[in-house]
Amino acid sequence: MTATFALPVPSASGSLEQYIQGVNSIPMLTAEEEHALATRFSEHQDLEAAKQLVLSHLRVVVSIARGYAGYGLPQADLIQEGNIGLMKAVKRFEPNRGVRLFSFAVHWIKAEIHEFILRNWRLVRVATTKPQRKLFFNLRSMKSGFSALTDKEAHRIASELGVKPEEVREMETRMSGQDIALMADEGDDEGFAPIDWLADSEHEPTRRLEKQAFDRLQSQGLIDALDALDPRSRRIVEARWLADDGGATLHELAAEFGVSAERIRQIEAKALQKMKAAIGTRDAALV
Incomplete structure (x- = not known):
């Protein structure tokens, strides 16, 4: 006969400290209790059993x-993301493998x-490939101090993690950088924000005049190229x-x-080639 284990549920409200005290008060399951609950969930989709498995491992x-x-990053957010991982582990746990849920759920x-940290640690993601992720989560603990890595240290870390020394240095640079706000905070009247130094050159007066002149020349060049065609060729190009x-x-x-239709295609191709040559000759003469 399979027993039902009543476990206290920590309050969703209140401070983080209260939550942690609540989950620490939930007793861990024995191997027999864990196996019984996991079997109930695996074979009968017993959600109450899955709930008790999750609660007992929140600590x-x-x-x-x-x-x-x-x-x-906020500790509460890290715990929340970890809880999602725990629920995924419970869903995939196979009780007859001979492994405790604790060992299986850690991964x-x-x-x-890890995924949450990489998404939120910087506005621009610092680690996207597998070697970069390995460096991101190990580099800080493998450094001997807070100063920049020496060549010897970079080669040692690269050797231990199976990456290139230049990848180690690149990750160190990425991790030491800081996000800079594009716009100044409200009420900050001193200095300039980066956005103040950005200019839209596209709307600079001389650039706009140059573009307008270029557009006129292009339009006139197209008209002249069309005028150079015979009536039938011009009609085909304009219609197409x-x-x-x-x-x-x-x-x-x-x-x-x-x-x-093949004859029309031939006339069209010849006319377009003639127009291209005429426009190219005009542009060369204007340079």
Whole structure:
């Protein structure tokens, strides 16, 4: 007969300290209790059993989350993400593998916390590849001090983690950088924010005049190139490329001129080549 284990539920309200006290008051399950609950959930999708498995391991999440306090992110957020990893672990746990849930869940808890840190530690992600992630979560603890890495230290860390020394130095640079606000805080009247130094060169007066002149030259060049074509070639190019209704098809123009669609395609290709040469000659003369 399978027993039901009544476990206290920590309050969702209140301070983080109260939450931690609550989860620490929940007793850990024995191997037999854990196996019975995991079997109930695995074989019968018993959600109450899954709930008790999660509750009994919340203290594990708190313990793991404390190890990531140095990244400057709220401890409550780290615990919340770790809890998501714990629930994923419970869902995938197989009780007959001979492994305790604690050992199995550690990977899932850390994976969720790692992903959260990488998403939120900087506005620009500092680690996207597997070697970068390995460096991100190990470099700080492997450094001998707060000063910049020496060549010897960089090579040692690279050797231990199986990465290149230049990757170690790049990650050190990324981690030592700080996000800078683009705009100044409200009420800050001193100095300039980075946005004050940015200019939109596209709307600078001389640039706009140059662009307008260039557009006029391009338009005139197109008109001159069209004027150089014979009437039939011009009609085909205008109908195919300059019409507002999406352009005529080869077969429509073939019916209009009483020739094959292939002949229209040949005339079109020759006309476009002639126009391209005419525009290129005009542009060269203007330089």
